[in-house]
Amino acid sequence: MLASFGLIVPTVAKYIPYATTATDLNLSRGVSICLLLCYMCYIFFQLRTHGWLFEDVEPEEGVEVGEEEEPQMSRELGIIGLAICTVLICFESEFLVGTLEETSVKWGLSKAFIGVILVPIVGNVAEHATAVLMAYRNKMDVAIGVAVGSSIQISLCVIPVLVLMSWAIGHDLDLNFHPFPTTVMTISVLTTMALVQNGTAHWLAGVLFLSAYVMIALSFLLVAY
Numbered sequence: 001m002l003a004s005f006g007l008i009v010p011t012v013a014k015y016i017p018y019a020t021t022a023t024d025l026n027l028s029r030g031v032s033i034c035l036l037l038c039y040m041c042y043i044f045f046q047l048r049t050h051g052w053l054f055e056d057v058e059p060e061e062g063v064e065v066g067e068e069e070e071p072q073m074s075r076e077l078g079i080i081g082l083a084i085c086t087v088l089i090c091f092e093s094e095f096l097v098g099t100l101e102e103t104s105v106k107w108g109l110s111k112a113f114i115g116v117i118l119v120p121i122v123g124n125v126a127e128h129a130t131a132v133l134m135a136y137r138n139k140m141d142v143a144i145g146v147a148v149g150s151s152i153q154i155s156l157c158v159i160p161v162l163v164l165m166s167w168a169i170g171h172d173l174d175l176n177f178h179p180f181p182t183t184v185m186t187i188s189v190l191t192t193m194a195l196v197q198n199g200t201a202h203w204l205a206g207v208l209f210l211s212a213y214v215m216i217a218l219s220f221l222l223v224a225y
Contacts, residue, residue, distance in 0.1 A: 003189075007177055024174050029164065042156065109221070116220050135201075
């Protein structure tokens with residue numbers, strides 16, 4: 001919700017009379033700093049001060065607990081593997097962005113639909129499969145954490161870092177994402193909060209959420225902005 005607020009403010013400020021480009025940029029940079037600080041506090045909260053809140057609950061009596069899995073590789077090897085994957089993903093992302101316009105024209109689809117709907121579906125297949133599997137096993141905390149975790153990273157970390165890095169290298173990048181996608185994102189966040197706060201789910205809730213996603217996909221497919 002904080003990320004939605006951080007995107008709404010610069011977007012709305014863009015359409016205030018007498019607002020200048022410098023004002024929009026300074027506001028976006030200030031909001032980006034606040035969001036990035038909040039993300040750092042969130043990581044510190046999760047890993048250091050209140051880590052026990054994110055641990056698995058004690059199993060019920062009679063439920064057998066499996067042994068803790070040992071790591072299959074060392075920390076150094078894991079860091080090297082992550083670094084290599086990061087470099088490869090950078091090249092793949094550059095290739096994807098370069099072919100986006102050609103694909104949009106060839107398929108007759110808007111760039112917004114490809115970037116917001118198609119690319120996340122294909123790029124996050126493993127993440128979606130893990131969330132569905134955890135939900136099937138009735139581990140809703142893990143399923144929601146997997147589904148929401150990447151959104152938190154993008155909104156509170158990646159986007160602010162991009163704005164600040166653009167500022168550092170002399171490029172102007174603000175947080176104005178246009179009122180239409182910002183509104184859709186805010187509604188999506190409110191819908192997700194309804195599920196998280198309730199703490200329970202059933203098949204009808206799943207149908208309603210899938211219907212909401214289809215409506216969002218149709219809006220980006222048919223609405224030009």
